[in-house]
Amino acid sequence: MTLPRFLAACRRQPTDTTPIWLMRQAGRYMPEYRAIRAKHSFLEMVRSPEVAAEITLQPVDLLGVDAAILFADILPPLIGMGLELDYLHGEGPVLYNPIRTPADIDALRVPSAEENTPFTLETIRLLRPELDQRGVPLIGFSGAPFTLAAYAIEGGGSKHHARVKALMMGEPAAWDTLMTKLTALVSGYLVAQVEAGAQAVQLFDSWVGQLSPGDFRAHVLPYVQTIIHEVRAKTGVPVIYFGTDTSGFLSDLKSTSADVIGVDWRVDLRAARRVLGDDVAIQGNLDPIALFAPWDAVQPRAADVIQQAGGRAGHIFNLGHGILPETPVDTVRRLVDYVHEYAHQPVP
Amino acid sequence: MTLPRFLAACRRQPTDTTPIWLMRQAGRYMPEYRAIRAKHSFLEMVRSPEVAAEITLQPVDLLGVDAAILFADILPPLIGMGLELDYLHGEGPVLYNPIRTPADIDALRVPSAEENTPFTLETIRLLRPELDQRGVPLIGFSGAPFTLAAYAIEGGGSKHHARVKALMMGEPAAWDTLMTKLTALVSGYLVAQVEAGAQAVQLFDSWVGQLSPGDFRAHVLPYVQTIIHEVRAKTGVPVIYFGTDTSGFLSDLKSTSADVIGVDWRVDLRAARRVLGDDVAIQGNLDPIALFAPWDAVQPRAADVIQQAGGRAGHIFNLGHGILPETPVDTVRRLVDYVHEYAHQPVP
Numbered sequence: 001m002t003l004p005r006f007l008a009a010c011r012r013q014p015t016d017t018t019p020i021w022l023m024r025q026a027g028r029y030m031p032e033y034r035a036i037r038a039k040h041s042f043l044e045m046v047r048s049p050e051v052a053a054e055i056t057l058q059p060v061d062l063l064g065v066d067a068a069i070l071f072a073d074i075l076p077p078l079i080g081m082g083l084e085l086d087y088l089h090g091e092g093p094v095l096y097n098p099i100r101t102p103a104d105i106d107a108l109r110v111p112s113a114e115e116n117t118p119f120t121l122e123t124i125r126l127l128r129p130e131l132d133q134r135g136v137p138l139i140g141f142s143g144a145p146f147t148l149a150a151y152a153i154e155g156g157g158s159k160h161h162a163r164v165k166a167l168m169m170g171e172p173a174a175w176d177t178l179m180t181k182l183t184a185l186v187s188g189y190l191v192a193q194v195e196a197g198a199q200a201v202q203l204f205d206s207w208v209g210q211l212s213p214g215d216f217r218a219h220v221l222p223y224v225q226t227i228i229h230e231v232r233a234k235t236g237v238p239v240i241y242f243g244t245d246t247s248g249f250l251s252d253l254k255s256t257s258a259d260v261i262g263v264d265w266r267v268d269l270r271a272a273r274r275v276l277g278d279d280v281a282i283q284g285n286l287d288p289i290a291l292f293a294p295w296d297a298v299q300p301r302a303a304d305v306i307q308q309a310g311g312r313a314g315h316i317f318n319l320g321h322g323i324l325p326e327t328p329v330d331t332v333r334r335l336v337d338y339v340h341e342y343a344h345q346p347v348p
Numbered sequence: 349m350t351l352p353r354f355l356a357a358c359r360r361q362p363t364d365t366t367p368i369w370l371m372r373q374a375g376r377y378m379p380e381y382r383a384i385r386a387k388h389s390f391l392e393m394v395r396s397p398e399v400a401a402e403i404t405l406q407p408v409d410l411l412g413v414d415a416a417i418l419f420a421d422i423l424p425p426l427i428g429m430g431l432e433l434d435y436l437h438g439e440g441p442v443l444y445n446p447i448r449t450p451a452d453i454d455a456l457r458v459p460s461a462e463e464n465t466p467f468t469l470e471t472i473r474l475l476r477p478e479l480d481q482r483g484v485p486l487i488g489f490s491g492a493p494f495t496l497a498a499y500a501i502e503g504g505g506s507k508h509h510a511r512v513k514a515l516m517m518g519e520p521a522a523w524d525t526l527m528t529k530l531t532a533l534v535s536g537y538l539v540a541q542v543e544a545g546a547q548a549v550q551l552f553d554s555w556v557g558q559l560s561p562g563d564f565r566a567h568v569l570p571y572v573q574t575i576i577h578e579v580r581a582k583t584g585v586p587v588i589y590f591g592t593d594t595s596g597f598l599s600d601l602k603s604t605s606a607d608v609i610g611v612d613w614r615v616d617l618r619a620a621r622r623v624l625g626d627d628v629a630i631q632g633n634l635d636p637i638a639l640f641a642p643w644d645a646v647q648p649r650a651a652d653v654i655q656q657a658g659g660r661a662g663h664i665f666n667l668g669h670g671i672l673p674e675t676p677v678d679t680v681r682r683l684v685d686y687v688h689e690y691a692h693q694p695v696p
Contacts (some may be wrong), residue, residue, distance in 0.1 A: 160638050160672060169649070170641035209593075212613040212635055212668075214652065245557075248614040263561040266596040287560055289510050293518035301517070304562065317657035320560075324508060 004137050006067040010200055010238035010260050012281050012314035014344075017343035018306055019066035020336055021139070023242075024322030025059035025073050030329055032058050046072050049122040056127055060136050061277055063336045064065070067139050067200070068131055068191070072120050074143030074204055076190055079115035081108045081181070091156075098155030100163075102174040111182045113192035122198040126195035140198030142189050144205035144241070145182035145227070146220045152178075161210045175219060178243050183223045189232045194235040201242040209245020209264075216249050224256050232257070241285060244321060250275040265320030269308035282309060283316040286335075291319075291327045291341040295334055299315060302335055306342055351420035352485050354415040357631055358548055358586035358608050360629050360662035365691035366654055367414035368486070368684055371409035371590075372670030374419050380406050390435040392422050404475055408484050410677075411684045415487050415548070416479055418541070420468050422491030422552055423499060425537055429456045429466035429529070431500055432521040439504075446503035448511075450522040458532045462542035469544040476545035488546030490537050492553035493575070493590070494568045500526075511559045516567050523567060529572045535578045542583040549579060550588040550610070557593020557612075564597050572604050580605070588631060592669060598623040612666030617656035630657060631664040634683075639667075639675045650683055654690055656690060 001010070005019040027033055036045065036055060045051050055071040075093050079085050084096040099105055113121060124140065131138050143151075146164075151157075151163040168175045190201045208220060228239050242262030246253060253261050261280055263272055265287035266301050272282055290301045302317075309315035317339045323332065350356070353367040365568055375381055384393065384403060393399050403419040423441050427433050432444040447453060461469060472488065479486050491499075494512075499505075501512040516523050538549045556568060575585050588611030594601060601609050602624050609628055611620055613635035638649045650665075657663035665687045671680065 160637060162672065162674075164639055165637040166640040169638055170645050176603065204525075209614065210601065213616045215635075245593060248616060248619075266593065268561045268596060271561075271596070287507060287513065287563075289513040290517055292510060292514040297518050323445065324510065326510075 004066065004135060006316065007137050007199060007238065009314060009316045010203070010240070010281055011166065012279070013312050015065070017340050018309075018315055018317050020317035021065040021067040021069065022059070022063075022301040022319050022323055022332065022336075023069075025063065025069065025332075026055045027066055027323055028325035029323055029327040029332070030058060030062070040074070043076070043085075046076055047119045047124050049119055052119070052123040053126040053130070056123070056138075057130060060131070060134060064335055065136075065336055066339070067137050068127065069139040069202070070124060070127070070141060070198065071118065072117075072123070074141070074142070074148065074206075075151060075187060076120075077113075077117055077142070078148060079112035081152075083152055087122055093151065094156045095152060096155075098163075099149075099152045101159055102171065105174050105178045105181070108181050110181050110188075116185075117189065121192055124193055124196040124198055137199040138197060139200045139202055139240075140190060141202040141204060142186045142193075142194030142195075144203040144208065145179050145186060145223045146211070146242075147205050147207045148182050148186070150207045150210075154303065161207060165210070165215075168215065168231040169220070172219075174245055179219075179223045184227050187227045190227070190231045190239075191234050194237050198237065200238045200240065202242055203258075205228065205241065205243040208243040209248075211313070213252065217252055221252055221255065228257050232259075238281075242283065247271075247290045254280060258280065260316065262318065263320070267320075269305065269315075270310065273310060278314070281314040281316060283318050285318065287321040288319045288321050288327070291323070291331045291335065295331060298331060299338060303342065306339070353415065353483050353485060354664065355547060355586065357662060357664045358629055360627070361643045362661050364392065366657075366663055366665050367690050368665035368687040369413040369415040369417065370407070370411075370667050370684075371417075371619055373405045373411065373413055373417065373680075375673040376673035377671055377680070378406060378410070379610060380410065380537045382384075390421070391424070391433075394424055395469055397474050400467070400471040401474040401478070404471070404486075405478060408479070408482060411681055412688075413484075413684055415485050416475065417487040417550070417604065418468065418472060418475070418489060420465075420471070420489070422489070422496065422554075423463075425465055425490070425533060426496060426500055429500075429533065430690060435658065442504045443500060444503075446511075447497075447500045447526070449523070450519065453526045453529070453696030454521050456526070456529050457537075458529050460590040461537045461545075463532075465537065469540055469587040472541055472544040472546055480655065485547040486545060487548045487550055488538060488544075489550040489552060492556065492591075493527050493534060493549070493571045494559070495553050495555045496530050496534070498555045498558075499527055506677070513558070513563075520567075524679075527567075527571045531574050535575045538579045538587075539582050539603065542579070542585050548586045550590055551575065551606075553589065553591040556591040557596075558636055561597040561600065565600055569600055569603065576605050580607075586629075590631065595619075599685060602628060608664065610666065611668070616667075617653065617663075618658065619635065621658060626662070629662040629664060631666050633666065633668040636667045636669050636672055638677070639671070639679045639683065646679060646683065650686055651690065654687065 156285040238259035241258035244264040277341040586607035588608040589606035592612040610631040
């Protein structure tokens with residue numbers, strides 16, 4: 001049996017056409033999602049395996065994407081460490097007892113994934129037979145340690161990330177303790193997801209681009225390396241490392257040993273390929289804002305991404321960040337079709 | 349007479365030590381600034397030449413920086429184009445009638461600088477004799493066209509810059525009209541500042557790093573090139589082009605023809621020098637958040653910036669972005685002294 005397109009591309013094997021999935025493909029831009037969201041709080045959806053599985057399947061069935069990504073969020077695993085998490089309407093996540101001192105860090109627990117997030121593992125178990133029927137693989141995921149630390153310390157989103165950086169810069173021992181705990185949590189969580197049925201995993205390092213290249217190398221990269229090493233050694237599934245704003249340290253991303261490097265739209269994919277070499281797959285990177293433009297303006301941009309990637313082997317089409325809530329569904333659908341048909345177009 | 353350190357570095361001439369000034373060096377972190385701010389609205393301060401001049405001089409006298417930067421803001425020049433600007437306490441700037449349609453763009457006027465911002469030109473005229481006494485040169489500045497367009501279209505700050513990008517991507521003719529008007533405004537404004545006495549000018553393109561390299565090249569760079577060409581041809585003073593998040597298109601920054609390229613902390617200065625070559629000066633790039641750390645953690649970071657820049661000729665020390673309001677003044681003062689003394693330290 002041949003590998004599904006997405007998994008083949010993760011391993012840089014040739015595919016019949018470029019595979020595509022979209023970050024936050026199950027989300028508010030879709031009326032079918034909003035219909036479910038109207039009946040549940042965000043945390044309820046994440047914690048209800050039947051609901052989370054249904055949401056996960058929506059874009060597979062409605063858009064024809066080449067991979068499903070588990071419906072979950074990066075922050076609920078922090079609850080079992082001792083953080084009080086909520087999602088406020090229109091304001092995003094909030095942590096009521098953010099980490100501020102070394103004592104706060106010492107008090108953090110590192111629960112097992114089965115104890116901490118059984119609902120997510122159950123969601124995966126429900127999904128696999130459904131997705132196998134459709135021939136579509138399932139991606140599990142976790143927040144990466146820096147991004148989790150940023151939320152845990154700032155207490156939510158942040159413009160300047162002053163507190164997390166100040167701890168990282170000014171208290172190296174406390175920082176190491178925190179990152180070591182998060183590394184153990186994330187590593188165990190991803191391995192458990194694969195054991196439950198995930199066929200690839202993505203590490204989301206959404207805020208890592210706030211760091212200088214030197215700080216990334218010294219204070220973040222070693223922990224990412226540990227996670228990826230452990231997940232690969234224990235499971236063998238492909239690992240995707242995605243960060244935004246990583247143009248300044250592309251060459252360091254290679255030393256994460258990730259199978260796939262996900263980049264945002266700020267990265268020229270030709271430059272990425274030049275720096276990363278041929279022995280890694282690249283995922284990305286259309287600007288999600290492009291989907292607000294008329295299709296005539298979207299199409300050349302999508303073509304440009306494919307051309308920059310320089311051929312099909314080892315490229316997974318995606319956006320450079322998550323789909324925004326007001327994105328027109330019809331444009332998303334046309335994008336998926338266009339990427340699939342691109343390889344079959346006559347060369348102009 | 350030898351050039352002041354800052355102006356010599358702009359022209360890549362050797363200096364006795366690395367010159368330093370700091371973006372937003374006259375600002376809320378300083379009690380002397382807050383004392384004036386308590387008596388005036390922000391726009392009043394900008395529009396009162398005596399007050400603006402006094403604020404401009406504060407960091408020169410209190411910190412010993414190597415250049416003064418005009419106290420003003422990038423947005424007041426938009427008022428004369430027809431935009432209604434205000435600064436809301438704690439929420440930053442707001443434009444009550446943001447640009448949304450091609451008709452809005454057609455209606456924009458392009459007033460002369462003398463008509464539009466006479467208070468800023470008068471501030472410069474007041475400042476020059478004061479600064480000449482101190483032997484410190486004066487930097488004028490303007491917002492760059494993309495960043496001004498972003499504020500004018502979004503109506504203030506923005507997380508995703510969806511509206512400005514959608515116009516840029518979807519309505520190229522309207523975009524060109526808008527950028528052409530802004531280019532004329534900015535170019536005239538900077539030339540008038542130099543005629544009033546500014547000895548260098550900086551273009552602030554604070555939001556340009558939200559763009560992909562391709563969009564920067566196609567939709568922003570040509571206008572920046574026009575401005576820099578005109579200012580240099582008409583005045584001969586050094587032009588600094590500063591953007592944040594520009595790692596993905598460093599090589600294109602060179603083709604702005606700016607004398608000095610300002611970069612944020614996300615850029616490794618060794619990489620910047622490699623890409624930009626030796627015939628341009630580089631300004632930057634300590635992470636402003638580093639100033640919240642204890643001095644023992646700040647010092648090696650400051651040394652690293654100087655070492656990355658690879659020697660004194662053609663490097664102007666600065667932060668990677670503006671000083672934040674809560675920054676400890678004492679750390680800022682120590683930073684200025686440390687940079688000045690660095691060249692005189694015995695090599696370890």
